Amino acid sequence: MKRRDFVGHVAWTGAGLLYVLGADGIVRATADASPGSFGFVQISDSHIGYTGPANDDVRGTLLKAVAAINAMPAQPAFVIHTGDVTHLSKATEFDDARAVLSTLRAPLITIPGEHDVIGAEGPKRYAAAFARKEAAGRGWSSWDQGGIHFVALINVGEGETMGMLGDEQLSWLANDLGARKANQPVVVFGHVPLFAAAPEWGWTTTDGTKAIALLRRFNAVTVLNGHIHQVLEHQDGAIRFATARATAFPQAAPGTPNAKPGPLKVAPDSLLGVLGYRTVEVAGRAAWQDRTLAQG
Amino acid sequence: MRTALLAAAALLAFSGAAPSPGTGTGTVVHIRDDAFVPASLTVKAGDKITFVNDDDDAHTATADDASWDSEGLNQGQKWTHVFTKAGKVTYHCTVHPMMHGTIVVRSAT
Numbered sequence: 001m002k003r004r005d006f007v008g009h010v011a012w013t014g015a016g017l018l019y020v021l022g023a024d025g026i027v028r029a030t031a032d033a034s035p036g037s038f039g040f041v042q043i044s045d046s047h048i049g050y051t052g053p054a055n056d057d058v059r060g061t062l063l064k065a066v067a068a069i070n071a072m073p074a075q076p077a078f079v080i081h082t083g084d085v086t087h088l089s090k091a092t093e094f095d096d097a098r099a100v101l102s103t104l105r106a107p108l109i110t111i112p113g114e115h116d117v118i119g120a121e122g123p124k125r126y127a128a129a130f131a132r133k134e135a136a137g138r139g140w141s142s143w144d145q146g147g148i149h150f151v152a153l154i155n156v157g158e159g160e161t162m163g164m165l166g167d168e169q170l171s172w173l174a175n176d177l178g179a180r181k182a183n184q185p186v187v188v189f190g191h192v193p194l195f196a197a198a199p200e201w202g203w204t205t206t207d208g209t210k211a212i213a214l215l216r217r218f219n220a221v222t223v224l225n226g227h228i229h230q231v232l233e234h235q236d237g238a239i240r241f242a243t244a245r246a247t248a249f250p251q252a253a254p255g256t257p258n259a260k261p262g263p264l265k266v267a268p269d270s271l272l273g274v275l276g277y278r279t280v281e282v283a284g285r286a287a288w289q290d291r292t293l294a295q296g
Numbered sequence: 297m298r299t300a301l302l303a304a305a306a307l308l309a310f311s312g313a314a315p316s317p318g319t320g321t322g323t324v325v326h327i328r329d330d331a332f333v334p335a336s337l338t339v340k341a342g343d344k345i346t347f348v349n350d351d352d353d354a355h356t357a358t359a360d361d362a363s364w365d366s367e368g369l370n371q372g373q374k375w376t377h378v379f380t381k382a383g384k385v386t387y388h389c390t391v392h393p394m395m396h397g398t399i400v401v402r403s404a405t
Contacts, residue, residue: 053352087368087370088368088369089368114390117390118390202392262352262353263353
């Protein structure tokens with residue numbers, strides 16, 4: 001696919017669709033959908049270019065995720081990839097990731113993880129492959145769709161900590177949220193967890209509390225992150241946080257004795273059961289279903 | 297013997313002792329368990345240092361002043377740089393910014 005075609009593929013459609021989330025976790029379009037209900041899918045941490053023992057075919061598992069999403073009877077309004085699309089920010093990795101992700105039927109949005117902005121060339125390659133023209137600053141953006149205010153934050157590549165938003169982005173966020181009514185549902189995306197999932201492993205955003213403070217006045221806020229390659233949920237008042245499974249490899253759960261962050265090798269026949277994607281429906285509050293690649 | 301010297305250098309780095317000397321013919325910094333080993337090192341101008349990623353995770357060795365950068369290294373990959381300018385340079389891993397190292401380059405004369 002040529003670059004201009006791909007940019008067209010990831011371009012924002014602005015089309016709101018009606019969905020319901022079935023008991024099986026599949027979002028389906030239906031005439032009976034509740035007015036204002038809105039569905040999308042989150043995938044994360046594909047690490048295209050990883051060649052270690054935790055997954056010898058990260059391209060293949062990303063393809064499985066894409067195939068499962070494409071097979072959904074009603075396509076989501078969009079698919080958000082919450083970062084670490086690549087493993088080493090190499091040009092060939094971005095090309096490979098783009099080739100796979102461009103086969104999604106639904107529009108694609110991405111935000112970078114720290115693996116996508118390695119070195120002087122990483123951020124440039126990421127921008128060339130995935131940047132949205134609507135983005136501000138280092139790539140953060142917001143938009144309204146289906147009555148929901150979506151915010152895509154960038155909390156990698158800033159300062160000397162793993163997760164950091166920085167003052168420029170926080171100022172932008174304050175201005176962005178300031179014009180919104182408290183009863184508008186808000187969904188926030190970021191790569192590194194905005195809450196303190198495991199600070200000792202770098203699984204937190206150092207200045208995330210400042211963003212959380214800006215979100216507190218809203219009645220229904222959902223914050224969806226990647227980075228830690230597992231589902232972890234957290235609630236802080238009206239703000240609900242959830243991290244997502246990876247499509248590449250799992251990581252240890254925080255607090256696991258003698259464990260450290262990084263690729264975790266599991267039995268080959270168990271791998272698809274610990275990788276996956278997330279379907280989300282927002283009708284006021286968000287409801288989500290985490291599906292594994294073993295489930296399809 | 298070389299292995300023993302490297303092991304000793306690693307132990308010194310872990311113990312916070314004085315920087316270990318470079319070999320003059322090339323020094324290896326291992327990236328292991330999310331740390332540079334040794335984390336502190338002294339070499340002569342003109343010496344080369346090879347960074348080897350032993351971890352099953354991506355790492356870089358990147359000068360804080362951006363004057364040199366290994367870019368991403370997978371497990372088993374290495375990157376070599378010749379240090380020609382005398383002085384102290386600090387570096388980090390851009391994937392894991394909490395990982396830091398220091399290299400002191402002494403004048404060759």
